[in-house]
Amino acid sequence: MPLAMISSAAPKPRKGAFTRDAVLREAMDLASVKGLEGLTIGTLSEALGLSKSGLFAHFGSKEELQLATVQAAQKVFNAEVFGPAVRAPKGLKRLCAVLDGWLDYVEQEIFRGGCFFASVSAEFDSREGPVREEILGCMDLWMETLARLVREAKESGELGRHADPEQLAFEFNALGMAGNSGFQLRRDPKSLVFARRAIRERLKTFAQPYARITI
Amino acid sequence: MPLAMISSAAPKPRKGAFTRDAVLREAMDLASVKGLEGLTIGTLSEALGLSKSGLFAHFGSKEELQLATVQAAQKVFNAEVFGPAVRAPKGLKRLCAVLDGWLDYVEQEIFRGGCFFASVSAEFDSREGPVREEILGCMDLWMETLARLVREAKESGELGRHADPEQLAFEFNALGMAGNSGFQLRRDPKSLVFARRAIRERLKTFAQPYARITI
DNA sequence: CCTACCGATCGGTAGG
DNA sequence: CCTACCGATCGGTAGG
Numbered sequence: 001m002p003l004a005m006i007s008s009a010a011p012k013p014r015k016g017a018f019t020r021d022a023v024l025r026e027a028m029d030l031a032s033v034k035g036l037e038g039l040t041i042g043t044l045s046e047a048l049g050l051s052k053s054g055l056f057a058h059f060g061s062k063e064e065l066q067l068a069t070v071q072a073a074q075k076v077f078n079a080e081v082f083g084p085a086v087r088a089p090k091g092l093k094r095l096c097a098v099l100d101g102w103l104d105y106v107e108q109e110i111f112r113g114g115c116f117f118a119s120v121s122a123e124f125d126s127r128e129g130p131v132r133e134e135i136l137g138c139m140d141l142w143m144e145t146l147a148r149l150v151r152e153a154k155e156s157g158e159l160g161r162h163a164d165p166e167q168l169a170f171e172f173n174a175l176g177m178a179g180n181s182g183f184q185l186r187r188d189p190k191s192l193v194f195a196r197r198a199i200r201e202r203l204k205t206f207a208q209p210y211a212r213i214t215i
Numbered sequence: 216m217p218l219a220m221i222s223s224a225a226p227k228p229r230k231g232a233f234t235r236d237a238v239l240r241e242a243m244d245l246a247s248v249k250g251l252e253g254l255t256i257g258t259l260s261e262a263l264g265l266s267k268s269g270l271f272a273h274f275g276s277k278e279e280l281q282l283a284t285v286q287a288a289q290k291v292f293n294a295e296v297f298g299p300a301v302r303a304p305k306g307l308k309r310l311c312a313v314l315d316g317w318l319d320y321v322e323q324e325i326f327r328g329g330c331f332f333a334s335v336s337a338e339f340d341s342r343e344g345p346v347r348e349e350i351l352g353c354m355d356l357w358m359e360t361l362a363r364l365v366r367e368a369k370e371s372g373e374l375g376r377h378a379d380p381e382q383l384a385f386e387f388n389a390l391g392m393a394g395n396s397g398f399q400l401r402r403d404p405k406s407l408v409f410a411r412r413a414i415r416e417r418l419k420t421f422a423q424p425y426a427r428i429t430i
Numbered sequence: 431c432c433t434a435c436c437g438a439t440c441g442g443t444a445g446g
Numbered sequence: 447c448c449t450a451c452c453g454a455t456c457g458g459t460a461g462g
Contacts, residue, residue, distance in 0.1 A: 033341045037253060042439065053443085054447045062441060113341035122337035125399035126248045126328035136400055170409040174393030178385065181392070184340035185351055194385040205420070257455065268459085269431045277457060 020058060024072040032113030035123045036066045070134045073116040080105045091156030095149040096214040099172060099199055106180045107192055114184040118177055143169050163206040175199055235273060239287040247328030250338045251281045285349045288331040295320045306371030310364040311429040314387060314414055321395045322407055329399040333392055358384050378421040390414055
């Protein structure tokens with residue numbers, strides 16, 4: 001009894017309260033600024049206020065931590081970008097909602113260093129290994145999704161038949177990525193204005209006269 | 216005399232033959248793959264076959280090495296991209312020559328990890344300090360150059376007056392950067408085909424009927 | 431340009 | 447989840 005009282009009288013504040021999610025939240029922010037290599041077990045454990053080995057036990061290797069961080073970031077990305085867009089009706093409106101949500105996600109700096117995938121895909125694009133493959137998988141899924149949204153806007157008749165889904169997916173991704181990059185580098189939303197305008201112009205080229213472009 | 220003979224009988228191969236340029240050439244390649252932080256004095260000196268401190272003496276700090284590497288990469292970029300383009304006449308043809316030369320520089324992998332500035336601007340865009348500022352200066356110069364080339368193509372009458380130089384500079388840079396990024400990530404020139412096609416289409420939107428687009 | 435070092439930090443392990 | 451440790455590597459220095 002006294003022993004129990006003594007130990008409960010010195011409750012180490014919130015130790016043991018670290019969920020995997022809280023760890024990964026911090027890991028994503030650190031990685032968006034310093035990269036997945038610059039994300040060290042030392043700095044991450046210090047930021048969370050626990051020991052290196054305590055944190056390490058959650059994962060098993062740095063590579064596993066990197067993989068888990070990429071997967072967690074994909075979930076955040078999907079929630080931020082697709083979450084609001086599913087309410088928009090299929091077709092051009094949903095395409096616009098996704099592109100708009102993406103640029104909002106960039107502008108709001110959901111991750112401290114801007115778009116997580118812009119940072120880490122540039123970091124790992126000329127490396128080898130499972131982390132690179134994981135990032136590539138995320139990017140492929142994103143590009144296929146953009147192409148599918150363009151295809152659906154053609155099927156609904158809002159975009160003309162000359163619109164090439166793969167080509168336009170490449171272009172929209174390029175413009176948003178450059179918007180993010182310019183926003184981070186220049187600390188000025190001007191680049192995001194350029195990106196939105198370019199996407200709007202490109203949609204106008206293919207949209208039927210009655211179609212409403214909402215970006 | 217015998218002493219001199221002994222020492223010259225064991226000539227350490229090519230020690231002392233390292234010019235600053237040779238060091239920076241290797242530094243640019245390493246940085247394009249591993250980043251300017253992943254460019255360590257240890258790996259660089261090992262790749263060159265000299266001692267850490269021997270290499271270090273050339274610079275004085277890691278930051279100075281990073282700054283020198285960025286400046287050296289800018290010179291290579293200028294030589295590769297603007298070198299061939301100055302032969303093209305001012306106006307649309309020179310704009311096309313620069314964009315074409317840029318995509319060639321990306322495709323030829325002049326740096327092992329693809330476009331040097333794509334790698335390091337993503338790495339440093341959310342950091343602070345002189346290296347970030349140096350990279351920003353390079354990117355600003357590049358964007359201003361693209362805008363100037365568009366302006367000259369308007370002045371020559373080949374591009375219509377609705378062409379917005381800053382907006383188009385943003386778009387061309389976005390498309391080329393995404394071409395590089397996709398090329399590195401997917402190891403497939405498809406992205407560069409998309410980039411070239413998008414640039415061509417965008418130029419067509421503003422070009423006068425008689426103007427020749429050479430990309 | 432070299433050898434020989436410095437303290438700090440890296441990813442990871444032992445043992446609890 | 448912790449303390450205590452490992453060998454390797456980091457950027458950098460002393461002295462030549």
